[in-house]
Amino acid sequence: MTDATAATQxxxxxxxxxxxxxxxxxxxxxxxxxxxxxxxxxxxICGVVGANGAGKSTLLTLAARLIEPxxxxxxxxxxxxxxxxxxxxxxxxxxxxxxxxxxxxxxxLRMGRxxxxxxxxxxxxxxxxxxxxxxxxxxxxxxGGQRTRVALALALGKRADLLLLDEPMSDxxxxxxxxxxxxLMAEAAERGTTxxxxxxxxxxxxxxxxxxxLVQAGRIRLSGDPEEILDSHQLLTGIAEGAxxxxxxxxxxxxxxxxVTALLRTGEPVDGPWESVRPSLEELLxxxxxxxxxxxxxxxxxxREAAA
Amino acid sequence: MSTSTLSGPxxxxxxxxxxxxxxxxxxxxxxxGPSGVLWLVLHQNRPAIRSVAILLVLVxxxxxxxxxxxxxxxxxxxxxxxxxxxxWERIECRVQLGRIEMLTRMFTDILQPAVTAAPVLxxxxxxxxxxxxEYERGTVRLxxxxxxxxxxWLLTRLAVPGATVLVATSVLSALTSWVWWSDIYRGPxxxxxxxxxxxxPVLGLAPVAWSLFGLxxxxxxxxxxxxxxxxxxxxxxxxxxxxxxxxxxxPFFWPLVEEEQPYNNMMGGFVKPAGAWLVEDGVVRADGTxxxxxxxxxxxxxxxxxxxxxxxxxxxxxxxxIQLVExxxxxxxxxxxxxxxLRRLTRAGx
Numbered sequence: 001m002t003d004a005t006a007a008t009q010x011x012x013x014x015x016x017x018x019x020x021x022x023x024x025x026x027x028x029x030x031x032x033x034x035x036x037x038x039x040x041x042x043x044x045i046c047g048v049v050g051a052n053g054a055g056k057s058t059l060l061t062l063a064a065r066l067i068e069p070x071x072x073x074x075x076x077x078x079x080x081x082x083x084x085x086x087x088x089x090x091x092x093x094x095x096x097x098x099x100x101x102x103x104x105x106x107x108x109l110r111m112g113r114x115x116x117x118x119x120x121x122x123x124x125x126x127x128x129x130x131x132x133x134x135x136x137x138x139x140x141x142x143x144g145g146q147r148t149r150v151a152l153a154l155a156l157g158k159r160a161d162l163l164l165l166d167e168p169m170s171d172x173x174x175x176x177x178x179x180x181x182x183x184l185m186a187e188a189a190e191r192g193t194t195x196x197x198x199x200x201x202x203x204x205x206x207x208x209x210x211x212x213x214l215v216q217a218g219r220i221r222l223s224g225d226p227e228e229i230l231d232s233h234q235l236l237t238g239i240a241e242g243a244x245x246x247x248x249x250x251x252x253x254x255x256x257x258x259x260v261t262a263l264l265r266t267g268e269p270v271d272g273p274w275e276s277v278r279p280s281l282e283e284l285l286x287x288x289x290x291x292x293x294x295x296x297x298x299x300x301x302x303x304r305e306a307a308a
Numbered sequence: 309m310s311t312s313t314l315s316g317p318x319x320x321x322x323x324x325x326x327x328x329x330x331x332x333x334x335x336x337x338x339x340x341g342p343s344g345v346l347w348l349v350l351h352q353n354r355p356a357i358r359s360v361a362i363l364l365v366l367v368x369x370x371x372x373x374x375x376x377x378x379x380x381x382x383x384x385x386x387x388x389x390x391x392x393x394x395x396w397e398r399i400e401c402r403v404q405l406g407r408i409e410m411l412t413r414m415f416t417d418i419l420q421p422a423v424t425a426a427p428v429l430x431x432x433x434x435x436x437x438x439x440x441x442e443y444e445r446g447t448v449r450l451x452x453x454x455x456x457x458x459x460x461w462l463l464t465r466l467a468v469p470g471a472t473v474l475v476a477t478s479v480l481s482a483l484t485s486w487v488w489w490s491d492i493y494r495g496p497x498x499x500x501x502x503x504x505x506x507x508x509p510v511l512g513l514a515p516v517a518w519s520l521f522g523l524x525x526x527x528x529x530x531x532x533x534x535x536x537x538x539x540x541x542x543x544x545x546x547x548x549x550x551x552x553x554x555x556x557x558x559p560f561f562w563p564l565v566e567e568e569q570p571y572n573n574m575m576g577g578f579v580k581p582a583g584a585w586l587v588e589d590g591v592v593r594a595d596g597t598x599x600x601x602x603x604x605x606x607x608x609x610x611x612x613x614x615x616x617x618x619x620x621x622x623x624x625x626x627x628x629x630i631q632l633v634e635x636x637x638x639x640x641x642x643x644x645x646x647x648x649x650l651r652r653l654t655r656a657g658x
Contacts, residue, residue, distance in 0.1 A: 064449075064453050065452075066449055066452060066453070066657060066658050067657035067658070068655070068657050084455075084457060087455050087456075087457065088455040090453070091453065092449075092453040094446065094449050094453075096446045096449075098445055098446030098447045098449055098450045099447070099450060100352070100445075100447055100450075101445070102352075103351070107351065110347070110351075111347075111348050111351075111454075112454070114343055114344050114345070114347045114348055115344065115345065115348065115451070115454035115455055115456050116454055116455045117455055118455075154450075158454070158455070
């Protein structure tokens with residue numbers, strides 16, 4: 001992991017994504033994202049994790065330049081707004097995976113070739129072939145999973161430097177999920193593509209991502225290398241009686257009978273009548289997702305925690 | 309079976325195959341025919357273009373047949389000396405006249421209203437769904453995440469149906485104008501002045517300019533509503549309303565001719581020249597005050613005693629300038645609507 005980090009840091013040029021005071025308000029005064037500050041270096045596979053409605057899709061849609069931020073900036077490869085060059089460098093599969101239903105699979109791939117100068121027919125064809133899709137089948141007649149495959153083929157064929165995937169695997173069977181994840185990882189490894197993938201299925205991203213963005217109620221709660229984030233947390237399991245937890249660092253604390261479980265923001269094991277271990281990614285994410293920040297704390301918390 | 313044996317756009321085939329065999333690789337994969345966004349838009353519009361073409365061929369055939377039949381009957385009438393109105397009291401002439409009347413009525417009562425409705429139908433079925441469907445299905449997001457700019461995509465997306473409508477309505481208008489001029493207006497029976505409600509919109513530039521404007525208006529409605537079915541219905545209403553508003557404005561597109569005549573009770577007031585459009589008329593009383601026609605109904609005796617009648621009208625010679633002004637106005641409005649649609653696409657987000 002340190003090698004990979006060193007390698008990506010060696011790549012010169014701007015980060016793939018950089019948010020500065022980013023906020024997006026939809027009609028009706030609802031802030032989908034607010035005060036977001038984070039950086040995703042180029043070449044990372046970044047998991048965007050959060051509950052439904054946390055703002056993951058808004059973040060990806062902003063990065064795809066399909067909507068404009070209400071305040072602040074979301075820089076993609078250093079550019080604050082869309083340019084013809086970044087347009088060609090960013091590919092996106094939105095959650096609904098829209099495709100023209102009257103087009104055939106072949107026609108859809110042809111569209112990809114006609115609209116993208118750097119089109120890679122082989123890359124797109126490979127994804128379609130793995131699903132044993134008929135090229136003359138109408139997209140409208142395909143199942144949800146098959147359509148997802150075509151949408152992913154279209155995004156991969158674009159040969160983008162940044163791939164934005166919003167819940168890409170949600171309607172795929174486990175086999176196809178595993179196989180397409182493999183394709184994406186190979187793509188990232190071969191070409192150094194930055195991948196931003198959102199998911200609420202936590203195991204889908206474990207061991208795959210090397211950057212984590214935890215979005216909660218429109219704020220970025222955690223941002224960084226997941227290994228480093230895990231290194232700076234301790235999961236405590238033990239008997240509750242008598243012992244005081246160190247104050248101020250608890251992310252979450254649950255008492256079940258005499259048993260207490262707590263996630264602390266500290267790199268050092270904590271002495272006491274409990275077992276203190278480095279949490280797993282799933283334990284860490286669940287602990288954060290279970291404890292929403294109080295409204296008053298959200299304004300300042302992202303900066304502090306995002307630095308973790 | 310390897311994938312390369314599958315035909316279709318996925319693998320180099322057809323015109324590109326020979327050059328590929330010669331060892332020329334990537335650049336040789338270019339195919340003949342449209343490429344880029346134009347390919348996409350043509351591919352999407354194929355059914356619409358085909359429907360418009362079929363309709364156009366059918367309506368053109370009807371119009372040409374109408375012209376041939378009317379001319380044939382006029383020839384027969386002239387041979388049997390039934391052409392002049394004086395002869396129409398003879399029963400055999402009345403029969404021949406009836407046949408022509410049926411054809412002209414088909415033109416004035418069926419074809420003219422249908423062509424007048426064409427801009428409304430174009431707004432509904434070509435304009436309304438054009439963007440509404442892209443938004444409803446989310447495909448606008450699909451297109452805008454490809455490498456093409458929103459501006460280029462939208463302009464191409466509008467240009468293809470726009471050109472289809474332009475060509476189709478130009479042919480249609482040329483034919484209706486020709487049949488109207490040669491067989492109806494100058495025909496033996498029909499009195500169909502050019503400014504009439506269903507006549508004006510089928511002649512000259514009117515069908516072309518109105519259809520383009522209807523298309524653009526439908527596109528804007530579709531972009532605002534983002535629902536196909538609603539967009540179809542609302543577009544129809546909006547274009548029809550625009551037509552109604554324009555009818556109210558039309559008299560003022562060119563200066564009216566004003567005239568006074570000795571008041572002739574027998575003729576029922578002001579007598580306009582043949583083919584003219586009488587916009588306003590009334591009487592001038594002995595003391596020089598003018599009364600509108602409506603005011604005569606309130607006090608008929610006052611008007612009966614008036615020595616002079618007056619009228620404001622457009623003679624038939626104003627037809628071309630009025631059409632030019634209206635078409636110019638419509639083209640400007642079309643450009644404005646397209647600009648608004650483009651701005652909304654690039655600024656409002658999708």
